[in-house]
Amino acid sequence: MGAYWALANELRESCPYFYNKYSGGGYWVFTRHDAVNDIYKTPEIFSSASITPWEPDPIYRFVPTQVDAPDHIKYRRILNPWFSPKAMEAAAPMIRETCRGFIEPIVPKGKCDFYEAFALRFPTAAFLTVIGVPTSYTDVFVGWVDAFFGGFGGDPEGAAGMATALGEMRVFWTEQLADRRRDGHREGDLFSYLLDARFDDEPLDDEVLLDMCTVLTLAGLDTTRAELAYMFHHLALHPEHRQRLIEDPEIIPLAVEETLRYYTIIFGDGRKVTRDVEFHGVQLKKGDMVYGLVSGANRDPRHWEQADEFVIDRKRNNHFGFASGPHRCLGMHLARREMAIAVDEWLKVIPDFELDSDAQLFERGGGAMMSLSTLPLRWDVNS
Amino acid sequence: MKLCVNEACQGHGRCYTLAPQLLSSDDEGFVTIRGGDPIDVPDDLRELAEEVEGTCPESAISLIDA
DSSP states (O other), rough: OOOHHHHHHHHHHHHHHHEEEEETTTEEOOOSSSHHHHHHHOTTTOOHHHHHHHHOOOOOTTTTHHHHHHHHHHHHHHGGGOOOOSHHHHHHHHHHHHHHHHHHHGGGGSEEEHHHIITTTHHHHHHHHHHOOOGGGGGHHHHHHHHHHHHHHSSSHHHHHHHHHHHHHHHHHHHHHHHHHHHHHOTOOOOHHHHHHTTTEEEEEEHHHHHHHHHHHHHHHHHHHHHHHHHHHHHHHOOHHHHHHHHHHHHHHHHHHHHHHTOOOOOOOOEEEEEEEEETTTTTTTTOOOEEEEHHHHOOTTTTTTTTSOOOOSSSSOOOOOOOOGOOOOOOHHHHHHHHHHHHHHHOOOOOOOEEEOOOOOOOOSSBBOSSSOOOOEOOOOO | OOEOOOOOOOOHHHHHHTTTTTTTBOOSSBBBTEEEBOEOOGGGGHHHHHHHHTTTTOOOEEEEEO
């Protein structure tokens, strides 16, 4: 693991931009903090109509992810309150309970594949709890998200599975919405809330509702589990950081932010150019795709002090791990809280742990979101 | 010292997480003083306010020495 961040560092230091060709197309890559920042801050030039540069005209439409101004903010104003810090504060006891439910059975075993036993399942169950779907659906959702991201990186072998997963998810959401329409609304239920929501004084139509539900699922599940695994990999290798978090749990939120900066799972972020423009030395044309190398920006020594060090209590941490600009991650307050709760609860019962393998760990990534594929951990069990 | 947050704020929440003594969030997650008047920073919180300024990914926070 770590090869992708090494590559991002190498690309950033060798050139501020380059053109990446693939069969049938290509896109501009901007590798440094200043350009990535400007891409995020000028959405009128860099449209979110496509966010995957090798897929300028995708078969899916994420709402509101792929919607530009002026409609984008209207969708966000509907969704923001559901995932706000206050809402997450209210949900925290449930999330903590869910977390304990996953950790307790693992403790006496003395070992686990953290990815399989915890990182895959806890964020999924927590997300379902927050949107009002029974956690018994956890494994079904894990399967869908896996199948979708099998095709998201552009691998042709994954394309069929990606389409099937999208179809099955839409059937599930359609049934949930029909169910609420038939049986009436429920408290604490995102579907009921969305059915009541208004866009320009009109209810959301079914296509938009389905697109919203799909992107919430995809964006919320794959990412948190990946970031959790990188954080626990780091903690397994750094007993001094475990100790620091145990002694000083108030800095856990800072450690979470530093994890998002240092172990950036969003390798890069794509945008579609809306008009001819000169940008950081490149003449861009309308319709070009660009790729801001977020993982390069988040460790750019032109911007960061100690760019290549994990500073566990870094305070001036304006990283782009959740993107920036109007499309900043909707679920960020949920993701952070899940991560902070996971670290806090885990260290309470398993304060000391280490990697359970000398073998090289593998990760997928580069194209889509990065993720470890396994994380074997071990610890001593008190008898 | 005064601190103000302009409308570039997107509700990342890093400022009010780092300095709950100074800032808080609205129901959508934006800082409550987004696009509003500057607030006073007590002398003992100046250093913290400087860290808060540096934590915003939107560069929406500015400090005014009074």
